[in-house]
Amino acid sequence: MMLQYFENLESGINNAIKENPESASARKRYTIEIARLGKRLYSDTDRKAWAGALVPFDLLNTMGVTSCYAEFMASVLVSTDIGMELLENAEQTGYASDTCGYHRAIIGAAHKCLMPIPEFLISTTSPCTGGQAVLENLARLFKRDLFVIHIPQDESDQSVNFLADQIEDMVEFVANHTGSPLDKNKQCKAIENTNKAREVMSDVYNLAKQVPSPANGRDLSNFGIVMPLFFGTEAAVEIAQFYRDEFKSRINANNSGVPGESLRLMWLQNRIQFKNTLVKMLESEYKAAIVIDELNDITWDPIDPNDPYVGLARRSISSPLHGTAKRRIKHIIELAEAYRIDGAINPCHWGCRQGTGARGLIDSSMKEIGVPVLNLEVDCVDRRNFAEGQLITRIEAFMEMIESHPSPWKK
Amino acid sequence: MYYLGIDIGSLTCDAVLIDDNEKILASSVVPTGARNHEAITRATDEVLRSACISEKEVTATVSTGYGRKRVEGRLTAVTEITCHARGIKALLPGTHLLIDIGGQDSKAIELDENGQVVDFAMNDKCAAGTGRFLDAMARALQVDIDVMSELDNGAHGDLTISSMCTVFAESEVVSLIAEGVKVNEIVHGLNRSIASRTLSLIKRIIPDIIGFPIAMSGGVARNSGVVRAISNALENKVAIPPMPDTVGALGAALIARERYSHN
Numbered sequence: 001m002m003l004q005y006f007e008n009l010e011s012g013i014n015n016a017i018k019e020n021p022e023s024a025s026a027r028k029r030y031t032i033e034i035a036r037l038g039k040r041l042y043s044d045t046d047r048k049a050w051a052g053a054l055v056p057f058d059l060l061n062t063m064g065v066t067s068c069y070a071e072f073m074a075s076v077l078v079s080t081d082i083g084m085e086l087l088e089n090a091e092q093t094g095y096a097s098d099t100c101g102y103h104r105a106i107i108g109a110a111h112k113c114l115m116p117i118p119e120f121l122i123s124t125t126s127p128c129t130g131g132q133a134v135l136e137n138l139a140r141l142f143k144r145d146l147f148v149i150h151i152p153q154d155e156s157d158q159s160v161n162f163l164a165d166q167i168e169d170m171v172e173f174v175a176n177h178t179g180s181p182l183d184k185n186k187q188c189k190a191i192e193n194t195n196k197a198r199e200v201m202s203d204v205y206n207l208a209k210q211v212p213s214p215a216n217g218r219d220l221s222n223f224g225i226v227m228p229l230f231f232g233t234e235a236a237v238e239i240a241q242f243y244r245d246e247f248k249s250r251i252n253a254n255n256s257g258v259p260g261e262s263l264r265l266m267w268l269q270n271r272i273q274f275k276n277t278l279v280k281m282l283e284s285e286y287k288a289a290i291v292i293d294e295l296n297d298i299t300w301d302p303i304d305p306n307d308p309y310v311g312l313a314r315r316s317i318s319s320p321l322h323g324t325a326k327r328r329i330k331h332i333i334e335l336a337e338a339y340r341i342d343g344a345i346n347p348c349h350w351g352c353r354q355g356t357g358a359r360g361l362i363d364s365s366m367k368e369i370g371v372p373v374l375n376l377e378v379d380c381v382d383r384r385n386f387a388e389g390q391l392i393t394r395i396e397a398f399m400e401m402i403e404s405h406p407s408p409w410k411k
Numbered sequence: 412m413y414y415l416g417i418d419i420g421s422l423t424c425d426a427v428l429i430d431d432n433e434k435i436l437a438s439s440v441v442p443t444g445a446r447n448h449e450a451i452t453r454a455t456d457e458v459l460r461s462a463c464i465s466e467k468e469v470t471a472t473v474s475t476g477y478g479r480k481r482v483e484g485r486l487t488a489v490t491e492i493t494c495h496a497r498g499i500k501a502l503l504p505g506t507h508l509l510i511d512i513g514g515q516d517s518k519a520i521e522l523d524e525n526g527q528v529v530d531f532a533m534n535d536k537c538a539a540g541t542g543r544f545l546d547a548m549a550r551a552l553q554v555d556i557d558v559m560s561e562l563d564n565g566a567h568g569d570l571t572i573s574s575m576c577t578v579f580a581e582s583e584v585v586s587l588i589a590e591g592v593k594v595n596e597i598v599h600g601l602n603r604s605i606a607s608r609t610l611s612l613i614k615r616i617i618p619d620i621i622g623f624p625i626a627m628s629g630g631v632a633r634n635s636g637v638v639r640a641i642s643n644a645l646e647n648k649v650a651i652p653p654m655p656d657t658v659g660a661l662g663a664a665l666i667a668r669e670r671y672s673h674n
Contacts, residue, residue, distance in 0.1 A: 375615075396490045397490040400528070401528045
């Protein structure tokens with residue numbers, strides 16, 4: 001069923017582009033690549049692994065292992081017709097209904113035999129201990145080996161080396177399971193691709209900073225968190241280039257992502273994954289553009305292709321959702337200033353440490369630079385908990401509040 | 412010229428008519444019921460009749476409340492947060508914190524020196540601690556909601572209704588009655604629970620509220636027991652404007668006048 005879903009997704013977009021070549025947006029190219037990944041995950045031919053969000057996918061791609069983090073599949077599953085059934089199924093197996101919807105969806109899908117059985121699993125202890133537990137559950141359910149990468153909390157050389165050693169061990173673990181050792185030449189090429197993608201993504205983000213921004217609220221949604229799945233491949237470079245070309249062309253034509261952009265917003269953490277009208281409402285009624293998502297940033301340096309493990313370790317530790325709240329807030333404030341935002345929306349995803357744990361600290365720190373934060377209480381995955389009318393009132397009140405005050409960047 | 416503000420809440424539909432000098436000519440509060448349009452028509456008719464004004468003479472209408480987008484012929488729809496802030500600015504200028512507890516929402520709204528909203532917080536996930544919560548508790552206690560506000564007289568205990576889910580709280584109240592706990596102590600406990608919940612909402616936006624001018628609007632502001640409990644929890648006086656349930660509708664009427672003049 002899911003294989004059919006991804007095939008339909010890819011062919012549907014390709015047909016639309018064929019009929020109208022001008023509609024070939026960067027977002028569509030990006031979605032095609034996601035569909036291809038989904039097809040590979042559900043194929044009978046590819047070697048597969050379920051992984052944690054901070055796993056170096058560049059290396060898995062190099063070693064011929066099709067992989068993704070389980071939360072990504074959850075966001076796809078809940079947008080299908082059976083999404084809610086999966087969540088209910090997880091609750092029937094003992095998951096509380098107010099725990100993270102991403103994880104409930106995965107567990108529900110696994111029990112419904114909708115998660116492909118992997119050859120092995122690789123988890124990361126950060127950014128989410130819930131995700132770690134889910135992979136442990138899947139490993140047990142599928143009777144497959146699980147390799148755990150312990151991500152240290154700080155960026156000291158000792159921590160980086162500790163993680164780099166584990167990445168090296170992970171490569172050995174993968175090689176033992178696939179029977180194919182890592183080809184150093186392929187690894188070198190993959191890291192070069194990663195660095196190239198990094199450079200172009202950085203260009204994309206810098207273009208999005210322009211006032212008005214060439215980005216609208218949908219263009220780069222989930223971009224920063226999904227792109228690592230393609231790292232090491234030429235596809236990652238191509239997707240980023242499509243975005244860079246599209247944004248450049250919009251800027252040259254004096255077209256902003258949201259026509260008549262009036263307000264600029266930041267979205268914290270993850271987007272709401274099922275269909276909803278909130279972003280469209282922000283754009284049509286308030287000319288408000290979500291110009292930056294918290295996870296859409298390059299927080300790491302280029303990686304040495306000949307000695308990549310230290311660089312890959314530094315990249316994992318540099319994730320904005322990893323480490324102390326203080327570090328995360330510093331990053332959010334840097335983004336707020338760079339993108340000149342008027343306000344930020346924090347969905348405060350149900351049952352999530354990142355979503356709710358630091359929200360008071362984020363509020364007060366942003367207030368200090370004159371940027372208000374709207375805290376919603378949304379289950380970003382489970383639409384059964386989505387009270388759209390209540391959310392619209394909160395968002396509209398927030399927009400009315402921002403409109404009645406001068407922008408912090410024009411004082 | 413005349414300006415109409417309509418606040419369509421979950422429990423009541425309120426209307427306020429003002430003139431060009433911002434003078435309140437008439438106000439009305441009717442039950443919303445299941446049919447918004449009927450309530451809107453009834454509230455509008457009541458204020459027009461009371462002020463001897465025909466519908467054609469109304470220059471502009473602004474709607475607010477959860478049913479704000481169902482008002483036909485409106486100039487615009489504005490959220491209740493902005494409207495309550497505008498209304499309290501007219502009635503109690505200098506208010507720094509406005510607490511609005513209506514039928515299904517409770518809100519803490521921080522205002523600047525110009526009466527503009529600088530921050531707000533609302534109840535999420537459930538409507539415990541709001542007007543509907545009090546209605547349910549009055550039913551459980553088998554008392555009239557209008558007399559409930561004085562039923563905590565003489566209570567000094569520290570009973571707190573621990574569960575703030577309306578259904579569970581109702582069960583807890585029934586159990587307390589069965590245990591022989593006096594009604595005034597139960598009502599006092601309910602009021603303290605609402606105050607505790609409201610305080611959490613307030614502290615999210617203003618951690619230190621001592622000394623700030625505080626006001627309360629919405630239908631629950633008519634309940635003096637709840638107001639006392641909130642005031643005690645805040646260690647601060649809470650001012651109540653005349654007709655607290657029509658503050659949102661008044662704000663909407665004032666915004667109608669401003670937006671019409673601006674356009």
